[in-house]
Amino acid sequence: MTKRIDRYLFGLIIVPLFGTLVVAAMLLVLDRMLRLFDFVINEGGPVSVVWRMLGNLLPEYLSLGIPIGVMLGILLAFRRLAMSSELDTLLAVGVSYKRLLRVPFLFACVFAVVNFGIVGWLQPVTRYAYENLRFELRSGALGASIKVGEFADLGGGLTLRVEESRNQGADLRGLFVRAAGAAKDGRDGQIVAATAARGTFLATDDPEFILLRLQDGTLVHSPSADATPRVLGFAQHDLPIRLPEMATFRKRGEGNLEATLPELLRTMVTATDATEQRSASASFNRRIVQCVIMFLLPFLAVPMAVPPKRSTSALGVFLSIIALVTFHKLTEYGERMGTLGRIDPVLAQWVPFALFLGLALWLFRVLERPGGQPIGALDRWFGKITGFVSGLAGKLVRRQKWSDDVLSAG
Known part of the structure; x- marks a missing residue:
């Protein structure tokens, strides 16, 4: 029976996981795509270069898109179980929440390894390739020096x-x-x-x-x-x-964005300059945190997926995305502050991680209690706020209608 449950959960999770992963990646690259089109057109380069540049930027966006996809895949699957009362049935027959986390943790482990490969090795290489394409466009190596009408x-x-x-x-x-x-x-x-x-x-x-x-x-x-x-x-x-002589592009390794994890670690150990060592430490710890955060997503997604009783609110979906994006921005800010020396590079990454860990474990602990509703209070407050706003909007509409009637009668 437990194997059937695992297979059932696997099927529920994998479809929204890959769907949200693709949508998240497309949304993240959409803004950059428009700017790249402007850049390539202004430089007079072929439009096909835009797709090559976007392909080289995709690993950078997947470092955020993968956690969002995994979290929403788990969240939407458990929300479906909760809305159809299948979750209550599983709990009634003795299947605990911890047992149900087996399949979500399987996905978290697999994508943690994938993310580790992306941020550790693939992302630095593709970032260098992206900068190389920018250099070739500006130097005219891609035929960008001849523009029509000029x-x-x-x-x-x-x-x-x-x-x-x-x-x-x-x-x-x-x-x-x-x-x-x-x-x-x-x-x-x-x-x-x-x-x-x-x-x-x-x-x-x-x-x-x-x-x-x-x-x-x-x-x-x-x-x-x-x-x-x-x-x-x-x-x-x-x-x-x-043909004019083209300057050769520099070697890979300018800045931490183009350095792999072993190269960052070597810089941390061998660098004599304090600023260089601090910068490498900030980037190294942030990339490790981006991979480790995958193991906390099941503890956050499951409590956010279960709405309060007799409620169909999707507030948990909204809050989970906000929490993950906020964590991503905090670590990004911590990396910059750690590089500048205003914050310790290690604390700048692992303190937000500890707070995120505490929040996820607390929400999951509340959910495990009999009758536990982790987002119940937030859902009630949100309902009161939306009710107040809708009532206020209704009063304004009625007042405007009354004013129009008076003016038309006069």
Whole structure:
């Protein structure tokens, strides 16, 4: 019988868990996605880079999305049991709350290991990849240096302007090219200017050069400033372009966001600078707390899931999300204060954890007592507040209606 109960709980938890995990991740990246679109468009980069950048940022958001998903998965499953009176039936046949925590703890352990891998190793690597993409966009390594309708300096005295770009840059329309040669013996170098109806970039065997193939255009060649320019019409003309030298991106490890857990631990032990050691300690302890908090979620989710008798209030769902997000912000603030040296980095993380632990265990202890209602008082206060607000709103509506009737009668 107990195995059937475990399988039943597993099925109830896993669907809302993954559903809320996906929704939470999408909501967390939505705001960043809009800003990334603005950044990529302003830099003139391809839109596909946005999805690569979001993919590299996803592990960072999953460090909060996973705890929210696990907690809501457990909470919604037990709320369904409570609302359908199945929970009362299980308690009546001798299945205790502690026994029912077996499956939630299984999920908590699995996702604690997943979160440990994400915040410990995956998140630093993907953060470095994200910064690398930003660097390549700004340096033009992704083709972001040529913008439609603007004059682009390609280096070496070469200027290019494109009126229209089709097929993601494969088909260029309305081109203007000006190439100025280097001056010799105090004289201006030769100048070549061309306009073309169409053009495209082609790769060459030399990695330092690309070929700009122009079609259906006019070329103006001036050997010097004093010489008479020559005008030629062409059906096709190939212009070699030397690629500008791109600066190489730095190595991974700038700041604690790009450091793995072993690297942070090594910095804590070997660093001679107090500020560097304090910063590494703050980041290390916060990441450990982000993983350990997973084991407290069942103790918080189950009491918040069980509404008071004869009540269908979803106040527990709302309060549990607020509690978890508040804890996340407290640890984030504690990491900053610990880095600045205003708070001890260890206490800044583990004191909020101890408070969260005490709250979760107290709520679960109240639930285990006969007739225990952990959020009963809060639900009653919330009902009184909503009743007062709705009554006040009703009075305002009636008063406004009375004023309108008086004005219309007058």
